[in-house]
Amino acid sequence: MHITRKVAATLAIATALTLPAMAQSTILAPGQSTTGTYMDYMKTVYDRATFAELLQVPIATFDKEFELTPMAAESWSQSEDGLTWTFKLREGLVWSDGEPLTAEDYVFALQRAATDGYDFAWYWDFAGGIKGWKEVTEEGADISELGLVAVDDLTIEVTTVAPKPYLPSVTSLWYPVPKHKVDELGDDWALNVDSIVSSGPFSIESWEKSNNSVVFTKSETYTGPWQAQIDRLEVDPSLGAPEVGLPAFLAGDADYSFLNTGQVPVAEGRYPDGIRRNAVFATSYISYDLDAEPFNNVDVRRAFYYAIDRDELTSTVLKDIAIPAGSILPPGYPGYNEDVVAQAVFDPEKAKEYLAAAGYPNGEGFPEIDLWIREEGGYNGAIIPAMAQYLQAELKEHLGITMSIRSLPGAEWMDGLRGKKNNIFIAPYEYDYLDPSNFYGIFYNGGRHGYFIPEYDELVAQADSESDWDTRYDLYAEAEQVMIDEGLIVPLVHPITTAVISDQLGGDASSPNTLGFTPLDRLAHYFFTHLTK
Numbered sequence: 001m002h003i004t005r006k007v008a009a010t011l012a013i014a015t016a017l018t019l020p021a022m023a024q025s026t027i028l029a030p031g032q033s034t035t036g037t038y039m040d041y042m043k044t045v046y047d048r049a050t051f052a053e054l055l056q057v058p059i060a061t062f063d064k065e066f067e068l069t070p071m072a073a074e075s076w077s078q079s080e081d082g083l084t085w086t087f088k089l090r091e092g093l094v095w096s097d098g099e100p101l102t103a104e105d106y107v108f109a110l111q112r113a114a115t116d117g118y119d120f121a122w123y124w125d126f127a128g129g130i131k132g133w134k135e136v137t138e139e140g141a142d143i144s145e146l147g148l149v150a151v152d153d154l155t156i157e158v159t160t161v162a163p164k165p166y167l168p169s170v171t172s173l174w175y176p177v178p179k180h181k182v183d184e185l186g187d188d189w190a191l192n193v194d195s196i197v198s199s200g201p202f203s204i205e206s207w208e209k210s211n212n213s214v215v216f217t218k219s220e221t222y223t224g225p226w227q228a229q230i231d232r233l234e235v236d237p238s239l240g241a242p243e244v245g246l247p248a249f250l251a252g253d254a255d256y257s258f259l260n261t262g263q264v265p266v267a268e269g270r271y272p273d274g275i276r277r278n279a280v281f282a283t284s285y286i287s288y289d290l291d292a293e294p295f296n297n298v299d300v301r302r303a304f305y306y307a308i309d310r311d312e313l314t315s316t317v318l319k320d321i322a323i324p325a326g327s328i329l330p331p332g333y334p335g336y337n338e339d340v341v342a343q344a345v346f347d348p349e350k351a352k353e354y355l356a357a358a359g360y361p362n363g364e365g366f367p368e369i370d371l372w373i374r375e376e377g378g379y380n381g382a383i384i385p386a387m388a389q390y391l392q393a394e395l396k397e398h399l400g401i402t403m404s405i406r407s408l409p410g411a412e413w414m415d416g417l418r419g420k421k422n423n424i425f426i427a428p429y430e431y432d433y434l435d436p437s438n439f440y441g442i443f444y445n446g447g448r449h450g451y452f453i454p455e456y457d458e459l460v461a462q463a464d465s466e467s468d469w470d471t472r473y474d475l476y477a478e479a480e481q482v483m484i485d486e487g488l489i490v491p492l493v494h495p496i497t498t499a500v501i502s503d504q505l506g507g508d509a510s511s512p513n514t515l516g517f518t519p520l521d522r523l524a525h526y527f528f529t530h531l532t533k
Helices: 002-018 103-115 133-139 167-173 179-190 242-250 264-270 298-306 310-317 348-357 378-399 410-419 436-441 454-465 469-486 520-529
Strands: 026-030 060-062 068-070 073-078 084-089 148-152 155-159 202-208 213-218 232-236 256-258 275-279 282-288 322-324 369-374 403-408 424-430 489-501
Touching: 026 256, 026 520, 060 167, 060 520, 068 073, 068 167, 073 167, 084 103, 084 167, 103 133, 103 148, 103 155, 103 179, 242 256, 264 275, 264 489, 275 520, 282 378, 298 348, 298 378, 298 469, 298 489, 310 322, 310 378, 310 489, 348 378, 369 378, 369 410, 378 403, 378 424, 378 489, 403 410, 410 424, 436 454, 436 469, 454 469, 489 520
Parallel strands: 026 232, 369 403, 369 424
Antiparallel strands: 060 068, 073 084, 084 155, 148 155, 202 213, 213 232, 256 489, 275 489, 282 424, 282 489, 322 489
16 A cells, blocks of 8 residues: 555656646745754754744644644544544555654654653643653653554554543644654755655745745645635745835735734825734733732722723734734634623723722722833734733822832743742733633643642533534633623733735635634645735
């Protein structure tokens, strides 16, 4: 069977080479980091080469509506006890050198990740809950202890320490590693274009390591879902900064560019049909030390919840770079619940009532507080300092509370949060995987903030292991209701990004989803395979 697949792949390549030359469609795209070491997502996530993931086919991934779509896997099923998942791979998938792509390539990818210092290894414990992961990664247990088995060429079994009904969504970051190349070259297989092989919709043509720019071409051997509709993809990370990207776009040297706040009005005026916005799956919120005065009083926390005018904050101070947050979950994220969001209203009279009930009428006797914020770059750098100043004015105006602001380096801020060295923070958080358990997990059983709320913990634990999705989402909504009733946080804003795209771009990826957002390259597999020019 392996020989048959290899011959078919070879014939496909030969056929492609004999076709007459045709005009090629090329997308010119901005990249992210100007540095990268390995062209291998399963070797390093934080120091990977530009869009290394586009070369490989994940088990599953998300479309622009954030619906999970099987990719390498044709189907999956869960055992009756909920602890074992069986993934069936598609027949006929091959590496670009003609070798068959098998279940062993996926299992090997995680076995190596567990034992080779992978910088994203934590994900497979926190999100995946793979049996034996902690024992292997932290205690040096034998790799055979991992709950991963290649049953045959097309079948993978994954055993988890507890039921994980959302495990298929976790596999959106599970890419294969070509074991035959690692056996031959070690990790060096992913250092040079000549030795890099792909399994996904693109192959690599060139990689300029001095600036991490890459040229991808449409794979001639990929037979799975979402085949590329363009011939070439040229990615230049130096265009990632809007200050560089927009001039390049205007000169015709980029097909889209992200915009900073100063550029948005100009781009909107010149390209009204080309503006695309996306809600980043991230939330900034107020958190507290629940054990320290005055925030050990739920009425104080509830007063803060109602004292913030999120609509005014985002329409004036943060215009075009954030939208109001009424939940810890951003719009479009699985489990997002409008009934939860609707409760986050601006009601200064109710805020005053709660503060009076706490013993501080009109803020009388309320101690001066110090809001700790984290020094940030990127989109948070534009949002958080300005938002903190707005909150300072709002609390003074509506509650008579005096609040100062202290900006700290990330490590010091985190140390203060975990060590409860202050009583109020602005906490930004961006998702790690696409499931509500990710966001609710940061408050579970202590979590990020040292919160221990038994009713909340019980609901989240039930939801995490519930296999019926509607019931599961209802349980998470109940858990967030506990957060609201207890005033555990004040959701403030969700960041958004704004970009301008060329009128030459088409395809489903160039248009907004049903929520009005266009994820662009944050969903790279979908975006670059559903784009035309």
